[in-house]
Amino acid sequence: xxxxxxxxxxxxxxxxxxxxxxxxxxxxxxxxxxxxxxxxxxxxxxxxxxxxxxxxxxxxxxxxxxxxxxxxxxxxxxxxxxxx
Numbered sequence: 001x002x003x004x005x006x007x008x009x010x011x012x013x014x015x016x017x018x019x020x021x022x023x024x025x026x027x028x029x030x031x032x033x034x035x036x037x038x039x040x041x042x043x044x045x046x047x048x049x050x051x052x053x054x055x056x057x058x059x060x061x062x063x064x065x066x067x068x069x070x071x072x073x074x075x076x077x078x079x080x081x082x083x084x
Contacts, residue, residue, distance in 0.1 A: 024051075024054055027050075027058070028047060028050060028051065031043075031046065031047060031050060031061075031065070032047065034062075034082055035065070035070075038070060042069045042070060043069075045069055046065045046069040046070075049064070049065075049068075049069070050065075058083055059079050059080070059083050062074070062079045062082045062083055063079045066078060066079065066082075
């Protein structure tokens with residue numbers, strides 16, 4: 001039997017990706033939409049990288065895309081705009 005908590009929790013966090021919902025395809029589709037105006041070959045390379053390296057936060061992924069695939073700085077402000 002679990003022990004009672006000393007006080008009610010302030011928040012309950014659910015990490016359900018892959019358990020209740022597989023959001024990997026949704027995340028990939030979001031990247032496709034974000035980069036819809038970019039060179040399709042570069043977008044393809046970025047998406048392949050994302051599929052092979054799942055589990056990385058979207059901000060880290062977007063920063064990597066910006067720097068390594070699209071030749072931009074990937075600075076915090078631009079990544080935040082893309083993430084939003």
